[in-house]
Amino acid sequence: NAGVTQTPKFRILKIGQSMTLQCAQDMNHNYMYWYRQDPGMGLKLIYYSVGAGITDKGEVPNGYNVSRSTTEDFPLRLELAAPSQTSVYFCASTEVENEKLFFGSGTQLSVL
Amino acid sequence: GENVEQHPSTLSVQEGDSAVIKCTYSDSASNYFPWYKQELGKRPQLIIDIRSNVGEKKDQRIAVTLNKTAKHFSLHITETQPEDSAVYFCAASITGGGNKLTFGTGTQLKVEL
Numbered sequence: 001n002a003g004v005t006q007t008p009k010f011r012i013l014k015i016g017q018s019m020t021l022q023c024a025q026d027m028n029h030n031y032m033y034w035y036r037q038d039p040g041m042g043l044k045l046i047y048y049s050v051g052a053g054i055t056d057k058g059e060v061p062n063g064y065n066v067s068r069s070t071t072e073d074f075p076l077r078l079e080l081a082a083p084s085q086t087s088v089y090f091c092a093s094t095e096v097e098n099e100k101l102f103f104g105s106g107t108q109l110s111v112l
Numbered sequence: 113g114e115n116v117e118q119h120p121s122t123l124s125v126q127e128g129d130s131a132v133i134k135c136t137y138s139d140s141a142s143n144y145f146p147w148y149k150q151e152l153g154k155r156p157q158l159i160i161d162i163r164s165n166v167g168e169k170k171d172q173r174i175a176v177t178l179n180k181t182a183k184h185f186s187l188h189i190t191e192t193q194p195e196d197s198a199v200y201f202c203a204a205s206i207t208g209g210g211n212k213l214t215f216g217t218g219t220q221l222k223v224e225l
Contacts, residue, residue: 041218042116042203042217042218043213045213045214048210058212059113094211096211097144097205097207097209098205098207098211100146101158101211103155104155105154106155
């Protein structure tokens with residue numbers, strides 16, 4: 001098992017550009033999440049999904065969109081990138097509620 | 113929504129000493145409290161968790177205690193070692209809420225030789 005795979009690992013965007021952060025898991029987990037981590041801060045939930053075709057907003061969803069067309073994939077879309085979106089993004093998944101989250105290796109994004 | 117506060121933000125201990133990190137939560141319905149360790153440049157990894165039906169859980173050198181009345185839970189690391197140096201995050205969630213964890217702001221633990 002590869003676990004949770006995120007791509008790319010690093011990316012620099014110009015203000016106003018768009019991009020998609022990819023996340024895939026091969027553990028057949030129903031629950032998937034996108035978190036952002038700013039320096040010196042905890043992880044804040046952007047969007048989550050409890051299964052294919054179902055997504056919902058987390059704590060900080062503005063400026064982002066997600067889709068969940070398959071159990072395996074949960075891409076995060078940034079439209080019109082802004083400097084405030086400079087952060088490290090983590091995708092995570094879990095099989096059932098209130099169990100261990102498996103995190104991807106993260107994407108470091110800079111918007112300049 | 114849930115709010116989790118974590119203290120201290122930094123903690124420096126001598127090797128072999130104990131370390132204690134404390135968290136408080138606001139939503140009395142929260143019933144799952146994990147602790148994650150994040151080494152520099154790495155992904156967070158679960159080290160221990162506790163559910164609201166128990167007051168304490170131990171795993172070798174680490175333990176977690178929960179006080180539901182005070183809405184307070186703590187991580188205890190005994191006999192600290194240099195490899196314990198990392199950022200530790202507490203979190204809380206509610207069953208039925210999609211496992212949406214609310215994280216604390218983290219504690220940078222440094223174990224000095």
